Amino acid sequence: MKTNIKRRSFLRNSLLATGGLLLVPNFISCKDDDIDELPIPDNLAEKNFEQGVASFDPTNSQVIIWTRYNTKQTSATLIWQIAKDKNFKEVVRQAEVTTDASRDFTVAVEIKDLDAGQKLYYRFVSADDKATSPVGETLTFSESISEVKLAVASCANFAYGYFNVYEEIKKSDADVVIHLGDYIYEYGENTYGSFRTPEPKGEIISLDDYRTRYRQYRSDEQLKELHRRKPFICVWDDHEVANDTYKDGAENHQEDEGSFTSRKQSALKAYSEYLPNMTNLVDNSIIYRNLKIGSLVDLIMLDTRIIGRDKQLEYSAFYVENGAFDSAAFQQAWLNPQRTLLGTTQLGWLESELAASNSTWQIIGQQVLMGKMLIPAELLTLLAKLLAEVSATGSASEETFNLLKTSITELVTIKTRALQNDPTLTAEEKARIETVLPYNLDAWDGYFMERERILASFKSKNVVVLAGDTHNAWYSDLKDNSGEKVAVEVATSSVSSPGLETYLGASATDLEAALGLLIDDLQYGNLSQRGYMKLTVTAAGIQTDWNFVDTVTNKTYSNSIGKTVTL
Numbered sequence: 001m002k003t004n005i006k007r008r009s010f011l012r013n014s015l016l017a018t019g020g021l022l023l024v025p026n027f028i029s030c031k032d033d034d035i036d037e038l039p040i041p042d043n044l045a046e047k048n049f050e051q052g053v054a055s056f057d058p059t060n061s062q063v064i065i066w067t068r069y070n071t072k073q074t075s076a077t078l079i080w081q082i083a084k085d086k087n088f089k090e091v092v093r094q095a096e097v098t099t100d101a102s103r104d105f106t107v108a109v110e111i112k113d114l115d116a117g118q119k120l121y122y123r124f125v126s127a128d129d130k131a132t133s134p135v136g137e138t139l140t141f142s143e144s145i146s147e148v149k150l151a152v153a154s155c156a157n158f159a160y161g162y163f164n165v166y167e168e169i170k171k172s173d174a175d176v177v178i179h180l181g182d183y184i185y186e187y188g189e190n191t192y193g194s195f196r197t198p199e200p201k202g203e204i205i206s207l208d209d210y211r212t213r214y215r216q217y218r219s220d221e222q223l224k225e226l227h228r229r230k231p232f233i234c235v236w237d238d239h240e241v242a243n244d245t246y247k248d249g250a251e252n253h254q255e256d257e258g259s260f261t262s263r264k265q266s267a268l269k270a271y272s273e274y275l276p277n278m279t280n281l282v283d284n285s286i287i288y289r290n291l292k293i294g295s296l297v298d299l300i301m302l303d304t305r306i307i308g309r310d311k312q313l314e315y316s317a318f319y320v321e322n323g324a325f326d327s328a329a330f331q332q333a334w335l336n337p338q339r340t341l342l343g344t345t346q347l348g349w350l351e352s353e354l355a356a357s358n359s360t361w362q363i364i365g366q367q368v369l370m371g372k373m374l375i376p377a378e379l380l381t382l383l384a385k386l387l388a389e390v391s392a393t394g395s396a397s398e399e400t401f402n403l404l405k406t407s408i409t410e411l412v413t414i415k416t417r418a419l420q421n422d423p424t425l426t427a428e429e430k431a432r433i434e435t436v437l438p439y440n441l442d443a444w445d446g447y448f449m450e451r452e453r454i455l456a457s458f459k460s461k462n463v464v465v466l467a468g469d470t471h472n473a474w475y476s477d478l479k480d481n482s483g484e485k486v487a488v489e490v491a492t493s494s495v496s497s498p499g500l501e502t503y504l505g506a507s508a509t510d511l512e513a514a515l516g517l518l519i520d521d522l523q524y525g526n527l528s529q530r531g532y533m534k535l536t537v538t539a540a541g542i543q544t545d546w547n548f549v550d551t552v553t554n555k556t557y558s559n560s561i562g563k564t565v566t567l
Helices: 164-171 207-219 221-229 260-274 327-334 344-356 377-393 398-419 427-434 448-458 507-518
Strands: 002-012 027-039 053-056 063-068 075-083 091-100 106-111 119-126 136-139 147-153 176-179 232-234 289-293 297-301 361-365 374-376 436-438 463-467 473-479 485-491 522-526 530-538 542-549 559-566
Touching (some): 053 119, 053 136, 053 232, 063 119, 063 136, 075 106, 147 164, 164 530, 207 260, 297 344, 361 530, 377 398, 377 436, 398 507, 448 473, 448 485, 463 473, 473 542, 473 559, 485 530, 507 522
Parallel strands (some): 027 106, 361 463, 463 485
Antiparallel strands (some): 002 027, 053 063, 075 091, 075 119, 147 530, 289 297, 374 436, 473 485, 473 522, 530 542
16 A cells, blocks of 8 residues: 655764764654655565564654664665554654664664654554564653653673563553663673573674674563563663773773774664664764653663763772771772763763753663662671682682671671660770771762762752662662762662572572661662562652562563552
């Protein structure tokens, strides 16, 4: 059949190089109307779209739709359509787009000037091959929206198990999925998980490697179906490049793997091809942005990994020759006001967005924990010892486990007595709970001064910070250095990546209870289950549900809500 409707003219970006970074080609930005006919063949077969369809960054007036076409030709011309009904009787927009190997035959179309508050359906068609994609579902938000439901996920390691969490999000009533990064992992087979085999089998370094890994993930039926059903809003974390990435290096990049800059450029190009957003369509090094959901939410997405991050501090660098820890040198480095996680430009942008926001809520989607996770130094030392043993031999010694259990029991007892103002506490006992260190220097705990500046910008706003990265669930008050509470943070567990239970076994439950007592700002933790968060946002409050699945190694699973709080 032929469809005679209004068609938006488009501008197709060419492949450009700016500052060594590749800009995304073949994206369409639709704006102006004209009249055209686009032939849609009869007897279409659903084929050649092995990675399905997806949509990204919905607002009240626009959305990005995506697909990848499998062909042996040097290029492919596709018709895209977006409609009010799944049978495409009420097509509201359509146009043609051509893609080729320069972007791995992916297509990202940014459709603007859509009506607000719509449920929409979209598809891609190859007239030449009489092929159609699956029908995707997406939306635009109402300008007067009174409630939105956000599913929050992170850390999906293909090698560690099935994506049952994605399956559960698909079944939920969430309107949109916020993905906080570690959408893929860079490791080769049997390196970090062995339940499923990644493609390619080796660690991914080149552009083709990264593309192959994305194709595998997007061929996974559980993830593919979630993308088809719900729009995503994404940011990267470190594993989209390499473990513990910072602006000019990564822990998991060695000299014999070539130029880190080249690797990063390849990773970001592949990311922009498979996870487009309204900023990386233009410059694939930028993902920070503000998506407004009516006047209810400013959803401010950040990059705490690549664009500005200074290299992480490491405790090992502060041990001197006699084995003692140089606390003075550590404090000087830790409290250095010049160290940055966001970079000057992004930090200034964030402060401006917060100052200008008049939405009911300011929700900040970012990767790493912002809450102050200051734990007793002796406990941190034992955890580091245990994890080192697991890394070296596959398990920790019985002696280390027993030391950890004893330390937890004693510290909890001392802290309980301190909270009860027990006058018999000795100076030594007080020192054991008061001598604390940041739990994770890769998180905001390692960038103390910049965090204080950001916390100051939260005052007089209704800020909720989202976090991922740790593979565990958390809920913390965000307090500045004076002790004033200025916001809250809710952090999701992982889709499949292992939490502390993998290393601690049954001791994870003991540590979970202990941390809730020993860390003053921490309100909740779950160290042993995979899952996601669902935020139901209204003007009156935000209900946060931590949803968990009981297994990722069997597709038969059960789901439960482990914790609910209203913010």
